[in-house]
Amino acid sequence: MPEAVPRTITEAALAPLAPLAKFRGRHYLTDQDYTREELLELLQLAVKLKALWRDKTLTPFLPGRTLAMLFEHPSTRTRVSFEAGMTELGGHAQYLRPGEIHLPGRESIKDTSIVLSRLTSAIMARTAYHSSLVELARWAAVPVVNGLTDDYDHLIQSLTDALTIWETAGSFDGLKLAFLGKVSDAMASSVALTCSRLGIDVVMAGPADHQMAPEMQRLVRANGEQSGATLTLTDDPVEAVAGADFIYTVLWWWLEEGEEREELRRTYRPFQVNGKLWAQAKPGARFMDCLPAVRGEEATDEIMDGPMSLCFDQSENRKHLQKAVLLALIGSDRLPDDPDMQEIGRALLV
Numbered sequence: 334m335p336e337a338v339p340r341t342i343t344e345a346a347l348a349p350l351a352p353l354a355k356f357r358g359r360h361y362l363t364d365q366d367y368t369r370e371e372l373l374e375l376l377q378l379a380v381k382l383k384a385l386w387r388d389k390t391l392t393p394f395l396p397g398r399t400l401a402m403l404f405e406h407p408s409t410r411t412r413v414s415f416e417a418g419m420t421e422l423g424g425h426a427q428y429l430r431p432g433e434i435h436l437p438g439r440e441s442i443k444d445t446s447i448v449l450s451r452l453t454s455a456i457m458a459r460t461a462y463h464s465s466l467v468e469l470a471r472w473a474a475v476p477v478v479n480g481l482t483d484d485y486d487h488l489i490q491s492l493t494d495a496l497t498i499w500e501t502a503g504s505f506d507g508l509k510l511a512f513l514g515k516v517s518d519a520m521a522s523s524v525a526l527t528c529s530r531l532g533i534d535v536v537m538a539g540p541a542d543h544q545m546a547p548e549m550q551r552l553v554r555a556n557g558e559q560s561g562a563t564l565t566l567t568d569d570p571v572e573a574v575a576g577a578d579f580i581y582t583v584l585w586w587w588l589e590e591g592e593e594r595e596e597l598r599r600t601y602r603p604f605q606v607n608g609k610l611w612a613q614a615k616p617g618a619r620f621m622d623c624l625p626a627v628r629g630e631e632a633t634d635e636i637m638d639g640p641m642s643l644c645f646d647q648s649e650n651r652k653h654l655q656k657a658v659l660l661a662l663i664g665s666d667r668l669p670d671d672p673d674m675q676e677i678g679r680a681l682l683v
């Protein structure tokens with residue numbers, strides 16, 4: 334890794350930022366499109382922005398800029414964190430719900446993308462299909478940010494999770510993360526992709542007949558060849574949590590009802606994160622869940638509300654990480670007058 338990229342969170346807070354203009358105008362569809370060094374640079378920018386936020390909520394790097402937010406599916410964290418983040422950056426975010434705009438059906442993704450590009454500075458989209466996001470980005474003249482594609486990934490969440498891990502562990506060196514339960518899910522894929530890019534060993538523990546897709550395994554292992562991270566698949570939750578520094582889980586079911594829901598509950602029940610399983614975990618291990626959760630299903634209250642839980646830090650960090658991504662992708666040509674904002678302002682110019 335080049336010396337300029339900080340390895341620890343302490344270094345990240347103190348070291349000068351790398352030039353950020355190289356991010357300007359790029360899309361953020363999957364973190365496979367960014368090098369490990371670039372991901373670390375975005376994380377460092379998030380660390381700096383979070384420190385600035387502690388002193389002053391408003392840091393108007395993007396006055397007058399608008400973020401269009403397209404949501405095919407509901408959201409609490411993604412919607413509120415992007416909107417609050419744009420407000421704190423001095424800009425504005427617009428919530429656009431299909432059915433209330435001309436998508437779907439009455440206007441094409443192409444035309445929607447061209448129009449939003451004429452009117453706004455960036456587009457964030459949550460779509461059912463990754464192909465819709467790719468189509469949106471194909472025609473966009475402004476950066477497009479992935480806010481979760483149900484059939485592929487949720488990398489803005491998993492890069493946020495990397496920020497939470499960095500804050501908690503201090504560095505990414507020598508860490509192991511165990512993901513329990515729905516390891517075939519988009520969230521599991523994202524966590525595995527991001528962790529493997531950053532050098533964190535990943536253990537995916539799910540039912541033998543519901544393992545991570547082979548194509549995703551191939552990508553994670555390819556990341557590991559670069560970073561040194563390993564990927565282990567298991568159907569044994571106790572084996573998975575042994576020695577893990579972070580234990581992550583996600584919803585087993587959401588909108589499913591009746592027998593379909595019961596089948597999912599039966600399938601994933603052995604992977605519930607509860608006190609009994611936690612007794613097998615490494616002392617000091619931390620619990621992660623991107624939320625929303627169905628309490629008492631994938632994890633019990635004693636875990637979610639316990640001292641091991643990072644799940645609400647993960648939610649807060651969405652805003653700080655996304656401010657970094659938006660700022661880097663939208664960019665700025667103006668050095669702020671406020672001396673406290675000038676380090677970031679200067680990095681954005683070069």
Ligand code: CP
Pocket residue numbers: 407408409410411412481490623624625
């Ligand atoms: N984790 C997450 O993306 O939450 P929302 O669905 O509430 O946005």
